[in-house]
Amino acid sequence: LLEARQKVLKKNDLLARELRRRFEDAGVTVISLASSPGAGKTTLLARTLRHFIEAGTRVAALVGDLATDHDARRLRESGAKVQQITTGTVCHLDAEMIESAIRSWPLDTLDYLFIENVGNLVCPATFDLGESRRAVLFSTTEGEDKPAKYPPIFHTADVAVITKIDLAAAVGFDRAAALAAISSICPVMPVIEVSASSGEGFPTWCRWLHACRTLQLRL
Numbered sequence: 284l285l286e287a288r289q290k291v292l293k294k295n296d297l298l299a300r301e302l303r304r305r306f307e308d309a310g311v312t313v314i315s316l317a318s319s320p321g322a323g324k325t326t327l328l329a330r331t332l333r334h335f336i337e338a339g340t341r342v343a344a345l346v347g348d349l350a351t352d353h354d355a356r357r358l359r360e361s362g363a364k365v366q367q368i369t370t371g372t373v374c375h376l377d378a379e380m381i382e383s384a385i386r387s388w389p390l391d392t393l394d395y396l397f398i399e400n401v402g403n404l405v406c407p408a409t410f411d412l413g414e415s416r417r418a419v420l421f422s423t424t425e426g427e428d429k430p431a432k433y434p435p436i437f438h439t440a441d442v443a444v445i446t447k448i449d450l451a452a453a454v455g456f457d458r459a460a461a462l463a464a465i466s467s468i469c470p471v472m473p474v475i476e477v478s479a480s481s482g483e484g485f486p487t488w489c490r491w492l493h494a495c496r497t498l499q500l501r502l
């Protein structure tokens with residue numbers, strides 16, 4: 284079983300490496316979002332797509348769920364090209380799913396491609412999607428100890444995003460404990476605190492996205 288699992292991961296890693304090369308050659312910055320269900324990935328992404336489209340930035344998104352195209356329909360309202368990937372019983376996206384979703388996409392017409400992973404803090408940690416940067420989100424309503432409970436996804440992420448900060452006071456969110464939990468797992472992890480509803484912290488999220496792209500284009 285272990286051998287079979289290692290083979291699957293190796294195959295995924297090779298394909299992800301190839302995807303990353305294609306994304307870099309096309310000049311597209313690929314940002315993936317992982318979180319537990321309901322942490323606010325789609326809401327943040329919808330606001331991000333709207334904001335970028337208004338600014339004339341070329342954006343598209345892939346979104347993974349076990350079933351339904353609800354999120355893709357929500358995200359398409361921004362005007363961006365969006366494709367839903369339904370995984371059936373699979374609890375994460377993998378590089379093969381990404382490759383087949385973008386096969387006919389002219390990548391060089393994009394500045395950013397966002398990938399919303401299946402809601403889950405466990406399985407997405409193991410699967411490289413060829414993304415440039417990975418964001419892990421957790422909301423003020425989920426408790427402060429998520430990083431301590433699910434270290435692997437935090438280890439593989441480039442930024443931690445605390446979402447729904449408009450609800451922090453109402454749910455008694457202990458901000459200092461949450462920041463300590465993140466830094467105990469990843470001492471140098473940047474943290475962004477945002478409310479996709481009120482827009483608080485949203486400019487910081489956008490600045491981080493811009494920095495990712497600037498860095499990629501410079502390298």
Ligand SMILES: Nc1nc2c(ncn2[C@@H]2O[C@H](COP(=O)(O)OP(=O)(O)O)[C@@H](O)[C@H]2O)c(=O)[nH]1
Pocket residue numbers: 318319320321322323324325326327402446447448449450477478479480481
């Ligand atoms: N108050 C508040 N609610 C939010 C925020 N972001 C998302 N939500 C709500 O949380 C629920 C789940 O959000 P969704 O974006 O679908 O989460 P996903 O499953 O991670 O994609 C929805 O009812 C959203 O309206 C936020 O910043 N503040």
Ligand SMILES: [Mg+2]
Pocket residue numbers: 324325326354399
């Ligand atoms: Mg969603």
